[in-house]
Amino acid sequence: MLIVQKFGGTSVGDLERIQNVANRVAETKKAGNDVVVVVSAMSGETNKLVGYAEHFSDNPARAEMDMLLSSGERVTAALLSIALQEMGFDAEAMTGRKAGIVTDKHHTKARIEEINPKTMKSALDKGKIIVVAGFQGVNTNGDVTTLGRGGSDLSAVAIAGALKADLCEIYTDVTGIFTTDPRIEPKAKKLERISYDEMLELASLGAKVLQNRSVELAKKLNVNLVTRSSFSDEEGTLITKEENIMEKPLVSGIALDRNQARISLMGVKDRPGIASDIFNALADAEVNVDMIIQNKAVDDTTNIDFTVPVGDLHDAKMVVDTFVKNGEVKDDSYNEDICKVSVVGVGMKSHAGVAALAFSTMAKENININMISTSEIKVSMVIDEKYAELAVRSLHNAYELDK
Amino acid sequence: MLIVQKFGGTSVGDLERIQNVANRVAETKKAGNDVVVVVSAMSGETNKLVGYAEHFSDNPARAEMDMLLSSGERVTAALLSIALQEMGFDAEAMTGRKAGIVTDKHHTKARIEEINPKTMKSALDKGKIIVVAGFQGVNTNGDVTTLGRGGSDLSAVAIAGALKADLCEIYTDVTGIFTTDPRIEPKAKKLERISYDEMLELASLGAKVLQNRSVELAKKLNVNLVTRSSFSDEEGTLITKEENIMEKPLVSGIALDRNQARISLMGVKDRPGIASDIFNALADAEVNVDMIIQNKAVDDTTNIDFTVPVGDLHDAKMVVDTFVKNGEVKDDSYNEDICKVSVVGVGMKSHAGVAALAFSTMAKENININMISTSEIKVSMVIDEKYAELAVRSLHNAYELDK
Structure with a gap:
């Protein structure tokens, strides 16, 4: 097999840990595999350099x-x-340039445009272990570029795609993707396999494990991703295409996103295009709107509720205020004490009743559902934040994810 | 003027010092000059990385x-x-690669083969200040190389040569080249100008200021070198070609080299080719032989004395021992308690009596001269190490270098 192994900053945080990584790479090589290793900077180094610049x-x-x-x-x-x-x-260290990673010209957040794997392939043909400096490439001017946060994961996935590697292992300090956050539900179980789309929906669960950019690239390049721990020998979680998952569970996991705020607009003038005007203005301010509900009020106005990430709340308020000032919205209110609980699973596509079980579980616990949104593989509910843990545990139990 | 300014590790040793360097570069630019800056790693960084590797x-x-x-x-x-x-x-940082520095393939001690100044020239044409990472280049395989100890000085001199710069200023923590070591003779004076050849001969004086490799390259490329301090505004010393030095002093300085050992071979078999055999064997062992004296002994043998750097003494002994063992040398002895005092000056070429004054000065102080060697611009004497300071001060006084 050809395996790409990526080790993040904490995995190479000091000289002992780099030696541990060397031992693990050596084992993989001795087991008869070809190995390309992608590494991040030693933890703390990048922040130190950013501090210098600042x-x-x-x-x-x-x-x-x-x-x-x-x-x-x-x-x-x-x-x-x-x-x-x-x-x-026989090992060889390569910069992003030497590994053939070509990016666009957006310094500090470049996108990989292509990988020319000639040099890597010829080194692999000679039996070499290749060690690539992650996070970086070179633009068509020949200048060094970096790929932004999570950039080394992207390097690894792109290299795995270009070399048609059998596996791309992402080593971090957690052992894989769980059915839910084990700090909330100790009965959470590690998933053996999960589809790209489920992983993308569970991102709020696994945000620290993998960024969506990397999962999206893996999906596009059809790379089998494994997340596992560099501090244990435990098997990780394989993130792969749906066809590779034989036994499709109805539900794979319960995700919780506390980082949501709800904005309520009362007495919105009921003229054609008003919603479009409001949400276009929010988009122009780069506010990320998630769920939207519109209710007809008793008079000739409507009420519009929507959620945004807490970080975008300030900008959202600025936009909304302009509509309150010009009289098209009578009043507005904000609520940060909410959260979004999501039930995720590819099995939903072919099974009815998954959403109904979620709603009845909430009802049984007397948890009021404020907003609902669904997709082919996800049911999301906005609830009061104080019920967050209760909701996650009840749903985890209702879908028998501990079995 | 186009000025290349090189700042070493102590000059950029912390963030405050880097800001000081920026201020100095800014002044040079504001005075109407074009500026290319060459920098070393922050002091301690290279040793830290070497320690990691070790x-x-x-x-x-x-x-x-x-x-x-x-x-x-x-x-x-x-x-x-x-x-x-x-x-x-408007500043632009450039790696060695971007600055067009092409080297041979000897990793960790590469030689600069050529500089392609196109990118630098076009940046200068736009009025930019260029900041080049010193010490590095790229070989014809496209791999990064480094130039060995003193490599950033070499980068600066080579860039100054390629750009036909008017000046190449090497900033260190000393203010220039002195007539002798001021710690030995407090009356030592800073030289305003000195020729390349004198600088090369005075290397033992200025070893910490400039390596011979850089002076030789400056001579070859006809680069006007200035050594000065980054911690004061004092003018430094210009190292230039002899023709640029109007008033040629008879003697420019007194150099002292304590790092010498004397090897005496007694009873050397007087056969044709014996000296050649011994010194070829020493050359094969990469022993750097400096002065040689051969005396006919009373019997049919000769005595040969020579000096080597103390660091080469061990290897030299190994070689000499083989000749003692095979009977071609009767006996050998070693003396590390010697030093070499040199009187250096281009003016010597056209003036007789310079060497005679050196010898009579030694005689006046009752200092025995063990060995003598001379060149066009230098008289060197090996004496007992205990007289080192006395000899330096007496010669400094005799040639009126404090005037």
Whole structure:
């Protein structure tokens, strides 16, 4: 097998841990696999360098930031390659440039445009272990670029896609994706397999494990992703296409997003295009609107409720205030004490009654559902935040996810 | 004027010092000059990275070391560029690669083969201040290389040569080149100008200021070098070609080299080719032989004395022992308690009596001269180490270097 293994900052956080990573890579190689390793900067290094830059400027030039920040991953890649060579392996450290990673020109948040795997392929043909500095590429001007937060995961997925690797293992400090947050429901179980789409819906569960950008790229390139821990030998969770999941569970997991706020607009003038005007204005302000409910009021106005991430609330208020001021909205109110609970599963597509069980579970616990939205593989409910843990545990139990 | 300014590790040792460097570069630019800055890694960084590598291996691969070590200069270059931009200047940080520095393939001690100044020239044409990461280049395979100790000085001199810069200023923590070591002779004076050849001969004086490799390259490329301090506004010392020095002093300085050992071979078999055999064997062992004296002994043998750097003494002994064992040398002895005092000056070429004054000065102080060697611009004497300071002060006084 050809396996791409990616180790994040905490996994290479000090010299002992880099040696541990070398040992794990060595085992994979000795088991008869070809291995490409992708590494992040040692934890703390990137923040240190950002701090240095901020000493000089609140808004440092992005090209300079890329030259600065790309150095951390180069250090780790060189050190890991040296460690592997000392253990008797033929290893070679490569910068993003040498690995053939070409990006667009958006410094500090570049997108990978293509990977030219010629150099990597020829090194693999010679039996080498390749150690690639993650998070970085080179644009068509020949300048170093970086890929933004989670960039090393993207490097690994893109490389796995370009080399048609059998597996892309993402090592972090958690052992995989769980049916729900084990801190809320200790009976949560680690999932063996999950589809890309479910993973994307569960993102709020696994936000710290994998960013959606990486999962989306894996889906696009058809890369089998595994998330697992670099601190244990436990098997992780395979994220793959739906066809690869033989026994499709009705529901895979319960996700909780506390990071939501609800905005209520009362007495909205009932003229054609008013909703369009409001939500276009919000979009222009880059406010991320999630759920929307519109109710006809008793008079000739309507009420509109919608949710936004807490971080966007300030900008949303600014937009809404302009409509209150010009009289098209009579009044507005805000509620940050809400959360969104979601039931996610590909099995829903072919089974009726999944949503109904969610609603009846809430009813049984006397939890009021404020808003509902559904997709093919997800039922989301907005509820008061004080019921968050109760709702997650009840749903986890109702769908028998601990079995 | 086009000025290349090079700042070493202590000059960019922390963020405050990088800001000081930015201020100095800004002044040079504001005075109407074009400026290319070459920077080293922040002091301590390179040693830290070497320590990391040595944690994993006593003999880390050189290509990996270059990827590792080249990161430090990139960090400094990016930070200095950010600082200059914040001050309102149009600055651009460049890696060795972007600056067009092409080297041979000897990782960790590469030689600059050529500089393609196209990118730098076009940036200068736009009025930009260029900040180049020193110490590094790229070989014809496209891999990063480093230039070895003193590599950032070499980068600066080579860039100054390629751009036909008017000046190449090397900033360190000393104010220039002195007539002798001021710790030995407090009356030592800073030289305003000195020729390349004198500088090369005085290297033992100025070893910490400039490596011979850089002076030799400056001579070859006809680069006007200035060494000065980044911590004061004092003018430094200009190192230039002899023709540029109008008033040629008879003697420019007194150099002292304590790092010498004397090897005496007694009863050397007087056969043709014996000296050649011995010194070829020493050359094969990479022992750096300096002065040689051969005396006919009373019997049919000769005595040969020579000096080597103390660091080569062990290897030299190994070689000499083989000749003692095979009977071609009767006996050998070693003396590390010697030093070499040199009187250096281009004016010597056209003036007789310079050497005679050196010898009579030694005689006046009752200092025995063990060995003598001379060149066009230098008289060197090996004496007992205990007289080192006395000899330096007497010669400094005799040639009126404090005037």
